[in-house]
Amino acid sequence: MNCRKTQQWFAERLDGRLDETRQRLWEAHLADCAACRQEWADYTAAWETLGRAPAVAPSAGFVERTLRRLDDTPAPEPGRWSLVLRWAALAAVVTLTGWTGWVGYQRLQNERLARVYEAVRGEVLESEIVESLNYL
Amino acid sequence: MTFPDADTALMLRVKQGDKAAFRMLVERYQQPVIGMIYRAIGDAWEAEDLAQRVFVRVYQSAQRYQPRAKFSTWLFTIVHNLVRNEYRRRGRHRLESLEHVQEVDAGAERGGWQPVDQATPDPSTAAAERELQYKIRAAIEQLPAAQRTAVILCRYEGWTYEEIAEVLGCSVGAVKSLLHRARLTLKNQLRGYC
Known part of the structure; x- marks a missing residue:
């Protein structure tokens, strides 16, 4: 197991898609490799940070406005x-x-x-x- | 006849011209659709406008709708395509200004859309938080369209690789690759903000 392979598996590791065998290999490499540990820490931190972006809720009356827009929209152009x-x-x-x-x-x-x-x-x-x- | 999900049955009613069924679909999907567009383009007002266009297109496409996959997969394919077209229309590979990002507050003041999580920290923390949000938004906007959609659906909607692959019309392996490349970009873009 080398650094390149270990880092290629980052996405699957983060999404819990590594099978048991690959996960053991991956963890064994990470335990021995400080560079990959640092990469992994940055990789997961960025993903976590994305979660801090706020979500928005639809404004009041969105459904009614959409239905009105439907009535105002001309029939679709033929493809x-x-x-x-x-x-x-x-x-x-x-x-x-x-x-x-x-x-x-x-x-x-x-x-x-x-x-x-x-x-x-x-x-x-x-x-x-x-x-x-x-x-x- | 059995359908993949209840929404598909609703959509087949829409196909028969049932506006009540369409209304139920809009009510059910308004939040995720607006949420995804907002995260992609970073502007709540435009997100609502585009979301309306998505739903209008759903209604107009009802006659051609075939229940081959889950309704949500079909719906988010439309969202992905509209967002991608919007980016092309604007020729948009530019960074937004900080003022633009501050629409979160401006929108709330106008009594329009609301950010879901509204913490009110002290001014310096709020400024740092705004800067972070700006960086996150800019980082997402700079991703190529397929990577951006994959990231949003995976990170914020919790979709599986298989579901994202259906929306993007690619293989599961390609989704894994898209997500990995996107995360490497995000890691570099957000360095120092994590």
């Missing part, structure tokens, strides 16, 4: 992921609407072309018949 999801949903709707419109438009165009083709084909056939009759 980052929530915003991303909203934009993604909007983009999906726009894309779907555009795609549906485009497909519908193409179908109308195809139907119109088919009608024109049929009409032209009909006229061609008619002129071929007339031409054949003239030949005869």
Whole structure:
């Protein structure tokens, strides 16, 4: 057991988390080492000193003021992921609407072309018949 | 269905929009929440303001609340994050003035918040005591956020390493290390005042 290890165990020793074996080793080193004893004394003294800082109690009416503040606070802003999801949903709707419109438009165009083709084909056939009759 | 603690059951009622349950939670936790923030930022008025923001956030987050851990663990995670953000907002790595620390007395005179332990020693002892409190506060404020929270929860709230690890989202070994490093810093900062 050396000084470095002993001092590494200070926190666990202070918080009562050293098991029996480690505690015996730790105490044995401390009994023999004046430097570690001094370090340990300073270490624990500082922790004790923290306890002298005063605590505060809530002022009167804290609960009521908090509840009032709750009523005055606007609804929370949506989180980052929530915003991303909203934009993604909007983009999906726009894309779907555009795609549906485009497909519908193409179908109308195809139907119109088919009608024109049929009409032209009909006229061609008619002129071929007339031409054949003239030949005869 | 069983919950880790009674507060979790209250929080699930808050999730259903029960303001009476929320009020009970505020009454129950006002002291530890204000206490922790006060110890972290050293200003009682701001501590109350931040504590209110913590509770408002609890209420607003109720819809997303999942009872995975103890309610207090979840609550103090919010406190830790808000305090850390407050430090960032202020860019605060400065020492407070002695006058600022004297708000303990000023606050009491204004009839607002009260220090819990109010000893009234003679003036010279009182001045020495104020200086000590200033040193303690400055030492705590200078700690990095995670060390500061670990110290406050361990020293003043008596939390275990496991509970602190949950609040900080780290391992128990990391908490041990945080506390050890914080104590070494405090030892150096408070040398001569112990």
